[in-house]
Amino acid sequence: MESGPEYTIPRMTAFAGALDRLAAIPSLDLWAPPSPIHGLPRLGAALGGGPRLLVKRDDAIPFGFGGNKVRKVAIVAAAAVAEGADTLLSVGGVQSNSARVVAAVAAQAGLRCVLVANGRRPDPLTGNALLVSLLGAEVHYVETREERAPAMARIAEALRREGRHPYEIPLGASTPLGALGFVRAVGEMAAQGVVPDVIVHATSSGGTQAGLVAGCALHGLPTRVLGISADDPAPSVRGAVARIIAGMGPLLGVDGEALALARPIDVDAAHVGGGYGVPSPASLEAADLFARLEALFADHTYTAKALAGLVHHIRCGAFTAGQTVLFWHTGGQAGLFA
Numbered sequence: 001m002e003s004g005p006e007y008t009i010p011r012m013t014a015f016a017g018a019l020d021r022l023a024a025i026p027s028l029d030l031w032a033p034p035s036p037i038h039g040l041p042r043l044g045a046a047l048g049g050g051p052r053l054l055v056k057r058d059d060a061i062p063f064g065f066g067g068n069k070v071r072k073v074a075i076v077a078a079a080a081v082a083e084g085a086d087t088l089l090s091v092g093g094v095q096s097n098s099a100r101v102v103a104a105v106a107a108q109a110g111l112r113c114v115l116v117a118n119g120r121r122p123d124p125l126t127g128n129a130l131l132v133s134l135l136g137a138e139v140h141y142v143e144t145r146e147e148r149a150p151a152m153a154r155i156a157e158a159l160r161r162e163g164r165h166p167y168e169i170p171l172g173a174s175t176p177l178g179a180l181g182f183v184r185a186v187g188e189m190a191a192q193g194v195v196p197d198v199i200v201h202a203t204s205s206g207g208t209q210a211g212l213v214a215g216c217a218l219h220g221l222p223t224r225v226l227g228i229s230a231d232d233p234a235p236s237v238r239g240a241v242a243r244i245i246a247g248m249g250p251l252l253g254v255d256g257e258a259l260a261l262a263r264p265i266d267v268d269a270a271h272v273g274g275g276y277g278v279p280s281p282a283s284l285e286a287a288d289l290f291a292r293l294e295a296l297f298a299d300h301t302y303t304a305k306a307l308a309g310l311v312h313h314i315r316c317g318a319f320t321a322g323q324t325v326l327f328w329h330t331g332g333q334a335g336l337f338a
């Protein structure tokens with residue numbers, strides 16, 4: 001764990017009051033933050049020195065096998081409970097980390113969970129699909145990504161007709177409300193005494209990056225946030241991140257459009273390789289280095305691609321020796337058992 005000077009959080013006057021509004025937004029009490037931060041000295045040395053490397057261990061969040069989705073779903077599910085929901089619905093791939101966290105939250109809150117997954121049911125069940133089944137969620141399988149949201153809407157409608165109270169959680173819980181979990185996480189990191197020059201992380205549906213970028217702006221940190229795409233091209237991820245940040249405006253009582261423009265939204269989509277979930281030579285090498293030098297695990301869909309980006313940027317000399325680069329480990333390790 002990094003220890004540093006007490007960090008006093010400066011506030012940007014344009015967004016005054018936003019952090020007080022954030023503090024008042026309910027969240028389920030699933031775990032006790034912070035997730036640990038520590039150095040990656042052997043990885044840094046193997047990459048030839050360069051910047052000081054740190055890792056923020058959201059993979060070590062102790063609820064439901066952890067990961068970035070715990071931060072988002074904790075807030076979204078609190079809204080569902082406040083509305084009197086009796087069923088949580090969500091969507092994702094068969095090995096969705098997000099769907100696993102929704103199922104875990106539902107189990108702990110005593111709610112029913114219905115998931116729509118695109119792809120084929122693994123036989124035998126593996127990875128997140130196995131965990132979701134252990135958690136007691138009901139899974140409806142569809143063939144394509146496009147069929148997921150309409151199927152969830154149909155199931156929600158049918159439940160309403162039965163007199164139940166379903167609450168729909170979109171892909172990755174990447175709504176403005178869910179992304180506030182990462183605005184909070186930036187405050188958590190600063191309170192640990194760590195203000196890196198750069199944060200590098202895996203990005204996909206955009207909620208994590210939206211929270212990190214808006215969080216750095218709202219907490220007045222100079223940190224640059226670099227999202228490494230797991231699938232979509234950079235303009236599409238950037239657009240999603242900007243829309244999510246803009247949507248935080250009404251929740252925080254500030255101008256969301258101005259907040260979305262307050263910081264650059266940096267997305268690097270050069271490390272997707274053969275596609276979503278397909279390991280590349282660079283992501284395999286990066287995951288090997290992570291495990292063999294630091295005893296940390298990266299999944300092939302998200303975090304190994306992000307690490308491939310980190311390794312690439314370090315080898316290219318994109319970060320200087322005096323800089324601190326924090327790899328935000330977003331979890332996903334259950335995918336290694338898929």
Ligand SMILES: Cc1ncc(COP(=O)(O)O)c(C=O)c1O
Pocket residue numbers: 067068097098172174202203204205206207208209299302303330331332333
């Ligand atoms: C392990 C992991 N890392 C990163 C991401 C990307 O996060 P986001 O969807 O918020 O962009 C996801 C989910 O998509 C994930 O499961």
